[in-house]
Amino acid sequence: MRNHKIEDKLREILQDKTSGASILSQKLIEVIKTKSLQTKSEKEFSTFLKKLQNDLKDNHPLLFQLHNVVYLIQKSLKSGGIKVALTEIEKIEQGLNISIQKITENFLKWLNLKSIKKFSTATLSYSGTVLNVLKNVRSKIHKVYIFRSCPNCEGETMAEKLAENGINVYLVNDFAIDYVLNNVDFVLSGCDAIFEDGKILNKAGTSSVFKLAKLSDKDTIVLADFLKITHLKFDYKKLARNAFTIKRKEKLTNLDLIFELVSAEFISNYITDFGIFTNQNLNSNEIIHPTSKMFGLR
Structure with missing residues (x-):
């Protein structure tokens, strides 16, 4: 029997193009957990996950954290059935709850x-x-300066939420990088994925901000939880397509860049729930690791 409540929540996730x-x-794990508790057979749950995997490829091809969630649950389902999969779901859920x-x-x-x-x-974003x-x-x-992050202007939502929490926020246009860096x-950023070569995938504008920050001798920090570190194979050519x-209107072609890669050379530190990983020579400290060690922890 179809569960319209689950379908509605999944549709909301798949159509959301502004949330990080x-x-x-968090929303996806809640839906998958509900489905795992309601499903009647391993085959039914496996079919659900496979369809979800394909839907994510179609609607959020570059949000690797979502793909990692489904991949880990599929892997546990194959190894031990629904009971083991539910344990993995709860493990991921608990990990995210304490990651912040x-x-x-x-x-x-x-x-x-x-x-x-x-x-x-x-x-930004x-x-x-x-x-x-x-x-x-x-x-x-x-103070916190937040770039609007056009064309979707997700930075406006970010600015409003921080201001609601009593933080002194300046919402600035995307061309004010030099002024802001002074x-x-x-500079802080989240990301949609950290790859094994240290590159990150994030919203367009991140690369420009980080490059100019480096020229201004400012640290560039990426904040990310364990699900952002991905071993999934990634075709960089696919990035160009997604x-x-x-959009074309008469003789005009409008092109909006939404995502981009940021090279590791422009990232000072990755601060995760595992620890601090650095591209710079800092004083010896047990929480400081070279970035090459980051991927052995995933």
Whole structure:
């Protein structure tokens, strides 16, 4: 029997083009867990996951965190059936529930290593991870500059949510990078994936901000949970086909870049729930690891 409530929630997730991957992952896990508890057979649940996998490829091909969730549950289902799959779902759910706390703790350790007691920062788009970490450290924030992140302008939602939590927010247009970098201590970003070569996938504009930040001698920090670190094979040519939208009107062609890759050379640190991974030579500390070790923890 079809469950229209589950179908409606899945449709909402698949059609959501503004929320970050972490926010959508929480919603996706809730739906999958509900389905696993209601399903009558392993075959039925396997069919559901396979269809979901295909739907995600069609609607969110570049949100690797969502794909990782389904992949891990499919793997556990094959190895031990629905009972093992449900255990994996609960493990992922618990991991995400504590990931923000751990990322916040490691971010505070990084601030301490840098002897930063109060800071101004810049970010872009709408990252649930960045949002929640900044909310947790609001007492240390002087200002947060948020780029609008056109064409979808997800930064406006991010700015409103931070302002609602009493944080001093400046919503700025996407061309104000140079001005903003002169007024911040470092740059923060979430991401949709971290690949084994250290590249990240994130909303368009991240690469420009990070490159100019490096030229301005500002640290560039990526905040990410364990599900963003992916071993899934990725065809970079596929990115070119899915990273932008094209609309034609008479003689005019409108091209909007939505996603882009950011090279590891422009990223100072990855702060995750596993620890702090760096591309720079910092003082020896047990929570500091070279980025090459990050992928052995996934």
